[in-house]
Each structure stands twice: as structure tokens, then as C-alpha cells.
Ligand SMILES: [Fe+2]
């Protein structure tokens with residue numbers, strides 16, 4: 001049941017030594033909350049909990065009421081009409097129920113709110129500016145010298161055997177922007193279900209006009225280069241592909257991209273990867289005015305084929321405060337647009353510099369994927385390219401949207417859903 005408010009019971013208890021000692025022990029060694037002050041004039045509450053004192057506004061508390069009429073308990077959607085807040089937030093009574101460790105607030109209009117202290121503690125750690133993409137800022141920049149032929153790798157068995165293996169895989173993708181799953185089962189021609197099963201561990205595959213079912217599976221054969229390509233893209237040829245990210249022309253570029261080469265009976269075709277954030281970081285330090293241009297100019301990209309017309313603009317380097325969030329560039333897909341003459345020099349100096357860095361071997365890693373290896377890249381960060389090849393080469397792949405991938409990560413790392421549960 002509800003005990004007397006902490007403030008009121010504190011003074012009388014002080015005279016009783018043993019109770020006082022017990023109370024202090026509770027306060028400092030366990031997680032019993034204490035109201036430090038209740039400033040009615042400014043409507044601010046100061047609460048000490050888990051060794052830290054935090055100021056919480058009463059408007060905020062009223063807006064975050066967890067009761068049945070303010071919050072839908074099945075969907076965690078807000079039912080409270082926040083426009084009522086100026087009439088509602090005036091508090092009549094505020095107390096801590098120390099037995100259940102809950103903050104109880106009675107409002108002027110008679111409404112009653114209860115907050116679990118653990119919930120309050122958790123929710124007040126969440127910063128608005130870092131809720132959506134914060135995990136993406138946990139990256140380690142790399143170039144060719146960073147790896148000694150040992151790339152981030154996880155085994156097929158690990159990722160198929162539960163959350164721990166998947167969590168490890170996701171962590172590698174956050175750190176390096178790519179990871180390889182080794183030991184995947186063979187994919188006979190015409191079959192890719194085994195590959196799909198691994199890819200779906202990280203989220204729902206994205207359906208696009210390239211592949212309405214989500215997985216692409218095609219073989220480039222010699223002497224078929226002049227025939228009709230499946231789509232209007234050099235990915236469907238055996239030519240060298242310079243490092244790029246995919247889908248610069250989508251309103252939101254694909255978050256993850258998978259690559260598996262189950263069969264190749266010729267030479268070449270090595271995969272090339274570049275860390276777009278590392279290149280950006282280098283530019284920021286050595287040519288800040290070019291970096292400023294590439295992180296502010298809305299570069300247009302496009303894709304055309306019969307029946308399809310896509311366009312998007314994006315800065316090459318998109319930042320989330322002082323961290324890199326997204327790299328967007330594919331020179332082949334850059335769309336014609338007018339550049340004012342006074343901008344022209346910056347425009348071309350920065351693009352030329354960028355392309356030189358992306359093609360500089362010191363920034364590239366390169367390896368030939370084995371048939372049992374499935375590569376995944378963070379397509380918002382790591383560029384992929386391919387060396388030209390001979391013979392028949394089969395490519396299986398797919399995309400996952402960034403929202404889906406980040407959602408999988410939260411669930412696997414068992415972060416409670418927005419810490420909303422009462
Ligand atoms: Fe590509």
C-alpha cells in the first residue's frame with residue numbers, strides 16, 4: 001500500500017537512531033527515491049534516485065502520465081491531449097511511495113499519475129537528438145592499413161544459433177560498416193533460400209523495382225554483354241565498378257546491402273570496399289572548405305529506365321551533430337543540374353578530390369569472396385566496387401532498410417521498446 005510521503009516522514013524518523021540508520025542504508029545502498037525539492041513556483045521537482053539528483057518539470061510529468069486514460073496500454077501510444085497541459089500541470093500533492101518505489105502526483109484538477117522510478121530513471125536518460133540514429137555513431141574509421149587480411153567475420157553457425165551470434169554480427173556492422181558471414185551452405189543454381197534465411201536475420205528484405213521479391217540472383221555470362229541487360233545499370237555487366245553506394249536516387253538509400261558469389265568460373269571480380277566516413281574525416285581535416293561544400297550542397301541523383309523515374313538530393317556527407325550519419329555518392333548516377341558559376345570551382349574541386357580519395361588504394365580493401373561467404377555492408381557508409389572479371393559469375397544479394405536493421409538491433413540487444421512499459 002501507499003506509505004506516507006518521504007518528505008513528511010523524514011523529520012520524525014530522524015530522532016529514531018535505528019530507523020534513521022536503516023533509512024540511510026536504504027537511501028544510499030539501494031534504489032529508494034527521495035524528493036529533494038518541490039518548487040511549486042517554477043513547477044520543478046528535484047528527485048534523488050540511484051545516487052543522482054535530477055530536475056523534472058511538472059509539465060513533462062503531466063505529459064508522460066502512464067495511466068489508462070493518458071496512455072494506450074496495448075500500443076504505448078499517447079492518448080493525452082497535450083494542448084490541455086497549461087490547465088493540467090499544476091500539482092496539488094507530490095510524494096514517493098517508498099514501498100513500491102513510485103512517484104505519485106495528484107494534479108489540481110484531480111487527475112492522478114503514478115510513475116515507476118525505474119521507468120523515470122530510464123526515460124530521463126533519453127536525449128531527443130540521439131534517439132533515432134545514436135547507435136550508428138558507434139563506428140571505428142578504417143583504411144587499408146587497418147586490417148591485416150583479417151576482416152570482421154562471424155560464422156554461419158553463430159548467426160543461425162540465436163541472438164548472441166546475431167548481436168555479435170550487428171556490432172561488427174556498427175563498428176566497421178561491413179562484416180562477412182563464413183561457412184554458409186552452397187547455393188546450387190536456381191536456389192537462394194539458404195542465403196535469404198541468413199539475410200532475414202537482420203530484418204525484412206526491401207522490395208524494389210529491381211527485385212519485387214527482395215532477393216536478386218543473376219549470372220553475368222561471357223559474350224552476353226551486348227544482349228539486353230536486366231536493368232539499366234553497369235552492375236549487370238562484367239566491367240570494373242568504381243566504389244559507390246547504391247540507391248543514391250531513392251528518397252532513403254538502402255541501409256544494408258548483401259553480396260554472395262556462389263559461382264564464378266573465371267578470373268577477377270574482387271570486391272573493393274571503402275570507408276566513406278574515413279574519407280570524409282580525412283577531407284574535414286585537410287580541406288575543410290571542400291568538406292563544408294560536400295556536407296551542405298544538395299547533390300541530385302537519378303535513375304531512369306522504361307517506366308521508372310527516380311530522383312533524390314542529398315549532401316554527400318550527412319552529419320548527426322559531430323558524427324557522420326550517412327555517405328551518399330555515386331558519380332555515375334549524378335543528375336544534370338545547373339551550377340552557378342561562382343560555385344563551380346568548389347563544386348568540381350570537391351567532387352574531383354572525393355573521387356581521387358575513393359579510388360586511392362590506401363583507402364581501399366579488396367578481396368575475392370568465396371562461395372560460402374556472405375558479405376553485408378552498411379550502405380549509408382561503406383562504398384562497394386568490383387574489379388572486372390572473365391567467365392560466368394553469379395551474384396545473389398538483397399537490401400534491408402535502415403529502420404528495419406536498427407529495429408532488429410534493439411530487439412536483439414533487448415533494449416526495452418522505448419522504455420515505455422509501466
Ligand atoms: Fe552497387
Ligand SMILES: [Zn+2]
Nearest residue numbers: 065067069070
Ligand atoms: Zn493520466
